[in-house]
Amino acid sequence: MKRLLLTLIICVVFLTSCLPPAQELESLAVVNTRGVDRLDNGDIETTLLVYRFDQQSPQNYAAVSGVGKTLKGARETASNNINFRASPGQINTEVYGYETAEHGILHFMNGLVRDAKVSDTMNLAISTETAKDVLDENISTNLDIGNFLESLINQEVDEGRLPNASLYTFSSTYGTTGHDPVLPLLETKNGRPNLIGIGYFQKDRLVDSGGMTEATILNITKEDIKNTPLEITVPVEPFVESIYHPDGSDLSELTVELTIVKGKSKTKVIDLNQPHFEVNTKIRADINETSIILAFTNEKILHRLENELEKKINSIFNQILEKSKENLIDPIGFGRYYRINRPSGKLTDEEWKEILPDIKVDFNTNIDIENYGTIM
């Protein structure tokens, strides 16, 4: 009995050595960021930013690229450029070139979801140029671009300025009828990638883009946001009397920098037959800075400012709606609410595309400015 137990224990301990060839960290190139571009001939070019522990090189990170018919195939060609084995388990960001995204990214996503080794929490992004340009650019600036991109996107998402950009959000939104995903849009400036806004997708195809303010406003419809900075420009006319000191700043318009203490929004279906929705947004905010020095000497001015901000936010909402109708996309996800209120509970994407241009939406925004700092 004892001998048997001993054999069993030995089995359990030594069987671990039957695991596939050990992968030592020193022999691996850990892929941190991947760029994907579709070439004119239909091939896929992938740019990998990898970490490797090479004693011969002063830098721990490198960019390699390869071409193939599939993403994995391209990865294999890319890893031919380095004397390390490319391991995809740590990809934190995947960047798609603009034109590539316009042709649809489902194909690449499918590969990511199928591979159990790929993390679902990785971020996806698109760039105004090719992904290779964004990722390769930085080698000259000596910037660890993989890490940089990851923290750049995560920080904005955490702050609430940008809708969630992770793989699981994209694929879940993609698969939901009456809802289309958005992804962060990158542009290279001075050798560094910058976040300039979001790209609107029609299911998996990129069709339009918008700026950061639009991204933040859109995000309020997706989740409750807290402590989010927002810059909004309103007409200056209603505040001419309150200008405290015209110090040479531009007096043609007033830009207000707010911190949204809390912002949330609720979408309701008012009428199903002639689709009519209502989006009620409630924002509590503090003023941090104004482009023209204003004195909030009485409550009326504050209310006036609140009014103007509400108008502006509603107009941004309407701008998003216009883009939706024009491109037959639904980033806010009205289709979802339409479906769940239908007696049958069913809706196809095709049906919704026919209905979408005729929907009517009332955006009601209510802003409460709570504090404006230590001066009036």
Next chain:
Amino acid sequence: MEINLKVKPNLKIKTFYLFYIISFIQIGIGLLGLPRILYEHAKQDAWVSLLIGLGYLILIMYVMVVILRQYTNADILGIQVDVFGKWIGKFLGTIFILHMGIALFSLVITYAQIIRVFMFPTLHPIVTGILLVALMISGVLGGLKVIVGVTFVFFFSSIWLLLLLIPATFHLDYTHYLPLFQASLPELLEGARATTYSYIGFEILMLIYPFLENKKTVLKTSLISAVWTTMILLITTMIAIGFFSAEQLVLRDWSVLALFKIANFTFIERFDFIVVAEWIMVIIPNMILLMWALTFGFKRLYRIPQKATLYISSILILIGTVMVTDHYSIQRVIDFSSQVGFWLIFVYPLVLLPFVLVKSHWRKKNKGMKT
């Protein structure tokens, strides 16, 4: 063959442990794929299917306990021999035991497959097989008390996994649950039926009954464990439906494992790997209990020494693990196991009940006449 079992007092186990035994044996590998299967049938009303399943499960547990209570200290194998006679009784007993064997086999091959897909693609299934079987043998050799002990300890060392589902709950889309009550009754019943594979195993109650100390609380404990299991199935299914879009859910094989991929902490970035490895804690008690049932059953029916059954069936399982490696074959084994399980566990007790009641009535009458 003795109808009633004489169990030495030192071999008896407290009925309290029945909760861990039943809840563990039900939550095995079936849970990982359940949301997809339920969603396919009942769509967003999957929870109704689960509750229907629970109602039916409670009924069956009640029926089982009623059957067992007609005897002083018998198990299903003895009862069948008593009711149907030696030959038919033993034949039915063999089917009952073999069903446990198939359930055990499906468990091993499914886990071996998950290990290959999630962690080590080139790992030969025999390695996972030997690893699991080695642990199983050493557990079963310890006897029923050790088995129950393992179940009890592993319950607490695996229950924390549920906490890792919390990050996924922050990303639920409530519109996925609406509108309510869209599935028709047949669809809901189909869904309830699809839960069979997840519920399989609680029939061990009919084997372990003679070993339980306090027979009065058996029904109560069984019902509590049924509610507990259903609650866990319900929580995971609802999270999966809210988290994944319909399109994703019907394509994902182990949607519950994918839910764990969202958990992400600074000290461990990929919790899904931990979960896949940790799932062995869920598998092992399950395997040990089923294997015990297998060895005990053959000893009862044919007087085959428990060790002989243990080693022979372990070898057979290992051979099977090498033979059945591709996805569709594994799926066929699971389907077969759940088909057999459905008829054997969810239908058969209802057929057996009138026979047992008539027999018991007849016996009492006979006794009365004699005195």
